[in-house]
Amino acid sequence: xxxxxxxxxxxxxxxxxxxxxxxxxxxxxxxxxxxxxxxxxxxxxxxxxxxxxxxxxxxxxxxxxxxxxxxxxxxxxxxxxxxxxxxxxxxxxxxxxxxxxxxxxxxxxxxxxxxxxxxxxxxxxxxxxxxxxxxxxxxxxxxxxxxxxxxxxxxxxxxxxxxxxxxxxxxxxxxxxxxxxxxxxxxxxxxxxxxxxxxxxxx
Numbered sequence: 641x642x643x644x645x646x647x648x649x650x651x652x653x654x655x656x657x658x659x660x661x662x663x664x665x666x667x668x669x670x671x672x673x674x675x676x677x678x679x680x681x682x683x684x685x686x687x688x689x690x691x692x693x694x695x696x697x698x699x700x701x702x703x704x705x706x707x708x709x710x711x712x713x714x715x716x717x718x719x720x721x722x723x724x725x726x727x728x729x730x731x732x733x734x735x736x737x738x739x740x741x742x743x744x745x746x747x748x749x750x751x752x753x754x755x756x757x758x759x760x761x762x763x764x765x766x767x768x769x770x771x772x773x774x775x776x777x778x779x780x781x782x783x784x785x786x787x788x789x790x791x792x793x794x795x796x797x798x799x800x801x802x803x804x805x806x807x808x809x810x811x812x813x814x815x816x817x818x819x820x821x822x823x824x825x826x827x828x829x830x831x832x833x834x835x836x837x838x839x840x841x842x843x
Contacts, residue, residue: 661830762795784809
């Protein structure tokens with residue numbers, strides 16, 4: 641997940657480093673308070689890099705821009721475009737993920753509607769945004785035992801606190817500051833996150 645603001649040439653180098661660090665399933669362009677023209681420019685500059693690494697490129701909140709720019713999909717929150725409308729805009733082949741905060745009900749509704757993943761959080765304190773809710777590990781345990789729809793954990797995730805989320809059933813980790821603010825850089829952060837995930841899966 642991208643930082644909330646950046647200079648494209650500088651960030652492109654950081655993103656390339658992160659992608660070189662190991663397995664990354666998906667990249668979300670999350671520019672909440674930026675002009676649409678800047679978001680389009682960021683898509684033009686960053687999407688080829690992401691997709692050439694076999695990583696899906698998602699746009700946060702804006703299915704129209706996602707469809708216009710040829711992104712792989714969109715992530716929508718509860719106060720953004722509703723899932724069904726977003727799906728109609730980006731098409732059946734695209735990825736549509738839905739923020740469900742800490743609500744089992746919202747997750748059930750999203751999964752039944754056809755969401756490609758549900759996202760719970762925030763699991764830890766985060767500087768990236770002000771979280772509307774906090775979530776506990778038992779939510780991941782409950783979902784992974786119940787549902788087939790993949791679940792993403794969000795919120796303050798770093799190398800140091802990622803393992804309990806994976807152990808509890810998170811299929812994916814949405815990481816922002818934990819990558820871009822890592823003291824040894826984004827490539828090292830992705831390497832270490834992959835190592836944490838591998839270690840959990842071995843035990």
